[in-house]
Amino acid sequence: MQGKKSFSRVLGTGGYLPGKPVTNQDLVNRLRELDVETSDEWIRERSGITSRYFCGKMSTRDMGCIAAKQAIEAASIDVTSIDLIIVATTTPDLVFPSVACHIERDLGLERCTSFDIQAVCSGFVYALTIADLFLKTGTKNNALVIGAERLSTILNWRDRSTCVLFGDGAGAVILGKNSVPGIIASDISSSGKFCDILRATGTPKNGVLEGTGYAEMQGQEVFRKAVESLSESGMKLLNACDLDVESIDWFIPHQANIRIINKVAEKLNVPDSKVVKCVHKHANTSAASIPLALNEGITSGQIHFGDRLLLQGVGGGLTWGSILMDL
Ligand SMILES: CC(C)(COP(=O)(O)OP(=O)(O)OC[C@H]1O[C@@H](n2cnc3c(N)ncnc32)[C@H](O)[C@@H]1OP(=O)(O)O)[C@@H](O)C(=O)NCCC(=O)NCCS
Numbered sequence: 462m463q464g465k466k467s468f469s470r471v472l473g474t475g476g477y478l479p480g481k482p483v484t485n486q487d488l489v490n491r492l493r494e495l496d497v498e499t500s501d502e503w504i505r506e507r508s509g510i511t512s513r514y515f516c517g518k519m520s521t522r523d524m525g526c527i528a529a530k531q532a533i534e535a536a537s538i539d540v541t542s543i544d545l546i547i548v549a550t551t552t553p554d555l556v557f558p559s560v561a562c563h564i565e566r567d568l569g570l571e572r573c574t575s576f577d578i579q580a581v582c583s584g585f586v587y588a589l590t591i592a593d594l595f596l597k598t599g600t601k602n603n604a605l606v607i608g609a610e611r612l613s614t615i616l617n618w619r620d621r622s623t624c625v626l627f628g629d630g631a632g633a634v635i636l637g638k639n640s641v642p643g644i645i646a647s648d649i650s651s652s653g654k655f656c657d658i659l660r661a662t663g664t665p666k667n668g669v670l671e672g673t674g675y676a677e678m679q680g681q682e683v684f685r686k687a688v689e690s691l692s693e694s695g696m697k698l699l700n701a702c703d704l705d706v707e708s709i710d711w712f713i714p715h716q717a718n719i720r721i722i723n724k725v726a727e728k729l730n731v732p733d734s735k736v737v738k739c740v741h742k743h744a745n746t747s748a749a750s751i752p753l754a755l756n757e758g759i760t761s762g763q764i765h766f767g768d769r770l771l772l773q774g775v776g777g778g779l780t781w782g783s784i785l786m787d788l
Contacts, residue, residue: 469596469604470643471788472538472635475531476756477524478743479629482512488625492618499621509719513628513744515613520554522563524631525609528752529564536635538603540568543635545595545604546575549584549748551777552611553577556665560609574601581659582715582776583649584608584748586784589636589772590647596638604636608748615661617675626718627676628744632752642787648698649782650690658682659777687721690781691773692728698771698783706730709785710768711758715775716740716750725773737763747776764788 485501492499504510516524525548533540548561561575574595580587585608592604609631616624636644658679662672691714699706712731714722719740726736737758746753751772758764768788775781 465640467597467599468639468642468644469593469636470639470641471786472637473532473534473536474632474634474752474756474759475528475535476632476753477527477531477630478514478753479516479519479524480514482742483515484512485510485625492621492624495618497619497621499625504625507720508626509741510626510744511741514630516611516629519611521550521552521609521611522554522560522567524611524629525560525607525633526564526567528609528631528633529568529605529607532605532633532635536637538635538637540570542603543568543570543605544573545592545601546573547588547592547604547606548577549580549588549608550577550610551579551581551584551747552614564607580776580780581778582717582745582747582750583774583778583780583782584776585632585751586647586772586774586782587649587780589634589644589784590649590782592636593644593647596636599638602638605633606636607631607633608750608752610747610749612676612747615674615676617673620675622680623676623678626745628746630743630746630749630753632749632756634752634755645785645787646698646702647782647784648694649780650694651778651780653778655686655779658686658779684718684721686779687717687775688724688728690779691725691775691783694781694783695725695729695771695773698785702785704785708769709735709771711735711737711764711770713737713751713754713758713770714773716743716754717745
């Protein structure tokens with residue numbers, strides 16, 4: 462007997478930014494105390510960033526849980542119907558157990574399939590793709606997919622070429638099994654050849670951190686590879702689905718740098734009016750950036766039910782990916 466085909470659909474979103482915004486000028490003042498020179502003008506011109514949020518004592522799990530609760534409420538589902546939790550993060554609180562298992566406990570759940578995935582700034586695109594596969598195969602019914610980061614804990618405040626570009630936060634979606642897509646298709650890729658252009662070395666060994674524990678980046682190389690991989694991935698996915706770029710209502714790229722966002726949009730021929738941009742507000746929050754942007758687009762009333770979205774992420778690895786979906 463042939464079963465009914467399953468798809469997955471976003472049922473609700475949530476987002477959380479900790480504390481108060483730290484403006485470029487706030488950061489300039491703090492860095493001056495360390496003899497690190499930067500300026501509001503340099504940060505804005507090179508990245509489009511005007512502020513970011515830092516989590517202080519909050520954990521990745523705390524922020525992820527707040528975003529998750531919002532998504533559950535927006536989806537109007539009973540929390541006990543969640544049977545899969547995937548957290549995309551590069552800054553977990555512990556070596557183990559996973560952030561996902563902690564969030565399972567914090568939500569009062571007892572029997573899920575919960576795990577973290579690590580694909581840096583592409584983490585959310587990877588996690589959503591994995592959740593979609595679980596739902597499509599009928600193995601799971603309601604997935605909680607979270608991107609959560611406390612990048613401030615791995616920034617070297619003496620390296621001005623990285624520390625001004627990142628921030629903390631969390632975003633979440635509930636993805637539910639559905640008889641119509643939802644997620645139309647996705648493309649996730651990596652090229653380990655570029656492992657060294659964006660990385661944070663550091664692993665606990667015999668109780669001591671081996672490596673620097675700080676994010677390091679070859680900025681210009683990352684910029685070039687990001688633009689190249691995202692424009693290729695977007696075209697590939699649209700062609701595979703036999704869809705024109707005109708059918709996209711909203712382009713929701715990883716919020717790393719306004720110049721990367723604008724260049725990719727230009728290469729994909731997406732008009733500026735269809736691009737969701739919030740990097741200015743919270744800087745690069747890695748795996749949290751896409752669900753934060755999606756949540757912002759929905760809660761601000763820009764994005765509506767039924768809209769067609771192109772989501773894109775790129776990050777260390779190098780990893781990158783695109784998802785086409787109908788909301
Ligand atoms: C990081 C990035 C903004 C730097 O911009 P850039 O135009 O490439 O700048 P450069 O690295 O060539 O540096 C130019 C100058 O600015 C200086 N500079 C670097 N950081 C600075 C800062 N925060 N404030 C002031 N000056 C700074 C450099 O020291 C250099 O000075 P010099 O010319 O005297 O040597 C840019 O490469 C970039 O956006 N890369 C991608 C970053 C990204 O999004 N990564 C995450 C992807 S997931």
